[in-house]
Amino acid sequence: MGVVQFYTGSLIAGLLYAASAASTHANETPSSAGKTIKFSGSQYYPPLEWIDENGSAHGFISDLEREMANVTDHQADIQLMQWNAALQAVLTGDADAVPLIASEQRSAQFDFTQPFFYVAHGIFARNDGPQFTSLDQLANRRVAVARGAYAEDQFVATDYNVELVFARDELNCLEVVTQRLADACVEVATTSRALIERYDLPLQLTSPPFWPQPYAFGVRKGNTELLDLLNSQLAHLVVTGKYQQLSERWASELEWQQPSLLEQVKDLAWLISALLVATLAVASWGWLLRREVQAKTAELSDELKISKNLQQQVAYAATHDDLTGLLNRKAFFDIINNQLPLDAQQRLTIVVVKIANIDSIITTFGYTSAVNTVKHFAQRLQRVQSATHAHFGSGLFGVITSEPLSIALLVEQLATSQDISWNDIEPSPVYGVASLTQSDSEQIDAAELVRHALTALAHARKRRIPFFEYTQRIEPNAEQLQLLDEFHKVGCKQFVLHYQQQLSLNSDGRHHIEALIRWQHPSLGLISPNRFIPMLEKSGGIRKVTRWVILEAVKKLVWFQRLGIEVVISVNITSHDLVDDFFVPFVRDDIPESLRDHLIFEVTERELFDNPDKARSAMLELSSMGIRCSVDDFGTGYSTLSYLHDLAVDEVKLDRLFVSQICHNERSFKIVKSTIELAHELGLTVVAEGVEDDATMARLAELNCDRIQGFLIAKPVPEETLDIVVTRN
Template identity: 35%
Template sequence: MAKDLSESPAADPLFGAAWAAAGAPLSSRSWNLPLINGLAVGAVIAGVAYRLWQAHLPADVLRQEEILIGVGVVLGGVAVAARVAKLSNRLAVQLPIMGSAAILAVLVLGTAGRWLGDDLPPLAAVSFAAVFLQFDVGLHSRHFGYVFGVAIVGLGLLWAYAVTQLMVSLSAVVIWTLILMGLGILALLTSRSVERDLGVQVERQSSLLATLSDLGEGLVITEKGRFIAGNDAYVTLTGYSREELAAMPSLIDLAPADDRDRLAANLARRLGGGAAPARYTSALISKSGRRVEVEVAIHRVTSRRDQLLTLVSDISERLRAEAAERESETRFRTLFQQAQAGMAFASLDGHVTTVNPAFCELVGYSETELRTLSLVDITHPDDAAALQDAMHSMLAGEEEGRRIEKRYTRKDGEHVWVDLTMRLVRGADSRPLYFQTVAVDIRDRKRAEVLQAARFAVTQALVTSPGWDNAAPGVLEGLCRTLDWELAEYWEVDGPREAMHFVTSWKRPGRDTTAFEATAANQTYRRGEGLAGRVWEAGGPIAMPDLAGDPTPRSAAAVASGLHGIVGFPVRSGRRVVGMISLHTWAARGLDDGLVAVMNDVGSQIGEFVERKRAEVALQDSEKRMRSVLDNVSDGLATIDQAGIIDSGNPAVVKLFGYSEQELVGQQADILIATTHRSAFDNYLQRRLQLDIPVSGAHETMGKRKNGSLFPLEFVVSSMQVGARHLFIATLRDISERKAHTDALEYQALHDALTGLPNRSLFGDRLRQALLAARRNQKMFGVLLLDLDRFKDINDALGHDRGDSLLQEVTARLRGVLRATDTIARLGGDEFAVLTPDAKHPEDVLGTARKILASLEGPFAIADQMVETGASIGIAMYPVHGDDPSTLLRRADVAMYVAKRSGGGYALYQPEQEAQTLRRSGLAGELRRSIPQGELVLHYQPQITLATGAIHSVEALIRWNHPREGLMPPDRFIPMAEETGIIHPLTAWVIDAALTQLCKWIEDGLDVSVSLNVSPRNIEDHSLEEMVARALGNFKVDPSRLTLEITEGVAMAAAAAKALHRLHEIGVRLSLDDFGTGYSSLLYLMRLPVNEIKIDRSFVAALASDPDSGAIVRSAVGLGHNLGLRVVAEGLQDRMAEAVLLEAGCDAAQGFLVGRPAEEPEITALLMQQAGLTKERVTESM
């Protein structure tokens, strides 16, 4: 018998496949069914034939039974051969089988009829056919088989009864016979189709079973809970062999004890046919004792009611992942609510759905109110289009997110600038779900940008203009456009007349203010008169927010023109007011701190520019008169007519360009200019010649000699009247040497003067570039920080010169082992940094560290002495240890200290090292306690005016009088203080201690100032301004007597600008320390509110031995003076260097030649000696 498929669990294809594979092969595949079909239909035909034969044929035909037997045997043989050839499923082969069956049935039934009567054979034939047809079809489709079988049996019985009782005619017999034959043939064809379909289904189910086994799902068949069979995945999951599983009383024993009762109840209900879950979760204990979380799915094997087919899936990883996801969701919700940045979620049409408290605070709405609005509703109208464009672009799939700067409109109407990061979140099917936004408040930055833009606009107008008359319109326009004013005027002080008069103005296009502007013509003010006179008298800004209440004629004209708000700012040259700038607007508007700060800077900048240009005019006038008679000067001189034709040239021009004077005369002046620079030169020259400007700025271009060689050329044009002829004198100067000095200064700004290696600034830039490239290409790279071992001892023992030689030798060895793509830099002292941008694996970086250490193993020959040093190397990898420059450097530094504490070698950063570094460094806690315990002291190093040799200032230098280690220099504890945050109270102590001593000196009648170094951390954390202001207020000291020294690298950072300007406003002096070792942006330097620069000691120390250092120092002095800054030289140690500094015009110096750092009594004695005082005289005068 075949197994019945009608109860196969079609609802679950996997279990259907498993169930089919587990069952026995369908008996419909057996060989005898086609033959049964044929015999069954043949039996019907036999019944008809017998009836016709009996009723209508003569009796003698019956005697021919022998012939029929022969024919039947032949046809039976054909049927057997067809079955053997596997062709019996075709109707063409079935027909011979039917025929043979019919003839055999006639013989058999004919014989039986003689014994049993005439009625039995037809009835038996029909019944025989109906039963087997029903049975065959029923094997493949129970429903179809039942209906069809019953129908055939019923029809067969009726037909047999009618025929045997002779109740129907012969034609009816034939018709009914054909109908029954047709039904038999239809059943046959249907059974073949069903059999083919079932064969395909079984093949599919077997394939799915094989696939399931390949996927590793555990599959097991049990009988009343006992193991019958299982696949390899189930055996592997449990850890038991099949024999061990079969020996178990029940597989429920694999479950934890507290879950077995539930599983047993489920099994009982399942076997009993009751309601029980087909899927549930549980656990099993493997042979090794490991608990495995599983999902179980059970189905009953239909053919065996006591057997179950079970699929067991290991869901341990899934459960862990779900738990991690829940934890991640909790963390996200916490971060979302506590985030400082405003975060919001919006639907696809932009309507707000969820916001955090920071977002509500940012825009001034409650969360309930925001849910009724869209992102566009709270966006500034001018920014709405950009926001909508971003949303449409993301919805179109053109980008995943966008970062924009935009304005929100708060509930109170204020506009808030934010840095908005917006992203479209999509589902697993890539279908858009919602928008996610993060908004960072950038109002302060935008305000600073506006003010900075104003400063830049003024600076740009000044540096690109030959004089104030040319620069003034651009300056006024820049102020109006950047600070959002409508009209600006410039008024200038006429010294001899003691009055201020109008010079020029600029206004935005639009409204007509002609009537107001006309009131300025021929108008003058004395001190205290009008806005200009009042600003002149006050020496500070004055605001008139609303002119409507001012009765003066100019105010009335302004109001009539629509102008209401006005502010005036002085333009100063030093402390002297030389002019005024007034700003006008349509609405009432007054002063704010930012505007005052900018205009104070701008006023001083313009005043210095005007005075400098006036001095230049006077100088140029003098030179013009002199050049008419000089012919033997070193600079080339040529006269040019108004058409730009050379009229004459002095010997210096002939020597400079290689042409004879005859060859030059009559040529266009641009014959002296390189072809690539002629267009710009011609424009410059034509403006000067056609406008007949008597004084003009120098034009730098590229000169071309007769032999074709090129050189940097400075070209200055001035006018001269020679009789009736109006000529122009061109001064031509080869500035190759000056350019070389400038290039050297630029190079020194980015390189270490001693080793020629990139300095900290250049290394930081290359580190940032490497980081961007690594992010873009998804690569890694390494950062190595290297600190020489025993270098301080060597330096102290052999002297600084030999210490410098050692650093140079170390540099040479390091260069020899590093690749061309690596960057090595000297960060300062004996600290180096290496960047390996092409590292593909951490081992590559470790290999570089090993090569570095190996290169330093041999002794160094320094001044006929052999010295040895090693290195401690700390390594950090991007992106594993950090994804920004500061983090990578800090963690490489932590690793370096770990390596140093380990006795040298190298160390790769580990997360626990930072905490260990602080824990192991007991100095951190001791340093924090050193302030209240009075362990800190100040030493002072004098600074002299070079021209007089007099001490005018002292630098306060902190020392730590450690209870165990004695007097410690700052480099031993300042870095730790900066890392731990102790630097802030430390700096406060230094300021208070220095000002305390300064007050004592002032009380003693000593004219001295004090300077001190401040940490970058003080600048970065914006704590210094408040600290200094509080201290100055407490001690009542003139702020100008206090100088704060900031390194060039810190000062050039964008974040420091605001702090420096605030300090400048307080009145303290600012000094740019270590000048020449940081950035080289001269334009940025011009904007800094510094008062002096200190040339780095490395340049000063090399003056005696390196001619290039002398050129660099001279350039630095010239640059400082051109910028109006005082220049101080650090590290002065010998008289030869002092002579060079004096010759270069350096203002001041400090160093061992001047005096070593000393305690207060020694410095006080020096100051009193200089002042001609004694302690007794001071006491008597009090």
């Protein structure tokens, strides 16, 4: 069985899972239907990909990329170049994806699709020179590798004592050996053999293949939207049979081929001739010739053993994680699915474990420390008896068992650090647990069971607890997922602003209004911000929304100025904006100086103290530009007025919880009274929100509150009616 035929079967489960998982990701789509996906790649990598004399891309991967693009009505723009330039094109954004070996070293910069092929490396040397059968024999030798290639990463990461000679690309790696500038070239066996034949190079493969690795598409780190699209396209090709058809077209060139019996006989032609001559001439030489035949037979037997070992290595690599030696995700899912549906009284428990501090370990102590942490934790995990263990990658592990399991005891056992040396970093694992009984096992598969455990893990991380067991009540809100998906499709196009007036009790000659965002959904109607703002804050989309609101408010201020109306607009921002390094430059570049003193940025009290140092720096810069800052919902957090003064705050908005009770709750009255007095002592303006009756307004006027806001004054109104309301004020 060849490599292509072997992997065609393994694609189905992994890529179908990727296709289902793609629908759960809520990120922006890289390009809509009918647009172009830019693929980069190597120009010297036959039969996988190469450029002909007319500059056209050919090869198994190039055909696969075109078929993938057709699935979603995209165009495939395939640009083949020097290998290192192909990698950089994706990292700089000049290309979307590149086919490459998926390795731990590259995972720091790339995210990988499901594998679609497997490759192995080999040692290539001159026909008339030393023949190297293993990497150990390359010690103290000059070894050529292509710049940016997987071989370079492997030699740099290990202690092989070789002198590296860096080549421009795969073809140049072989050429420098023919030019005697290097003793050997280490490259992918299949492609290098094709290059040797195509360019008639006096080289040969001298070693059995090694480093069997999966081949996948790589996208720039964090570009999950494109990753999901490519996985979905691959899955479609598999389930429709197009991947199998494409594999069969290229199978004769892609499959690893051992030397044929005819080739072996040709290699021994001199021996056969010698046998004939010796038999006819001198019968006494027969014993010597028989010894030679036996020696060659032994060599052939050794080669067969090497081939068998290679097949075993490839089979092992297809089911095991290279870093930890545990099962990979595909094999783990297969084991679960093979046990379903469960027998009566049988119970399965799955635990997914995430090393929560893995990213911090990488950024603080380096990639090597992170790798060691993952390896040591994998060894610790294998102590769990009567269980199957797997590593999904990036510090995410899975455990499945049918034995009774105490998750609390498991957490305690894996927390021991006897295998951690003084210079290792202790992992911070978080656990998600899901269980399955016979009654539910007919309606669920491995992917859904793992999703349950991952949902529990996400809930544990959100609550900052070590573990959580899955229940139906923690399922993600379907409406929020729908809204998040639509937000990434349409952006801010369906948002509208409503405006609510404030009344100045001590008139400063200006009208004050607050901009309040709404979602005018085509099917769900007008949606309150309480239903989508928290979701956008978690997903990172709130930064885009804040900028949109600010720019819309600026447009409205320009409109008011043309009417000769002095208006100040309050806009809500979040702590995410204050800690965003690009927020202050955005304000400086996109808000005209003449309008800055007509804007007030409101941030809630709780958010203000999530990152006080960063907030202080940002608010000081905003203040220096003439933009005032207000603390919203004041009184519900833990701040003091003096601390707010240090943060360059210009006003505070009293929370409606206190304001609404000042007429019948003495405690609330005293809190509001003292806050107004202290705020005025510090030169701060006080705004009371939630004013809904005349008695409350009168009491606030007695306390010298500066402005009030609430339904008694005005309800939030759409933009088109705001000019009428302002005219009447």
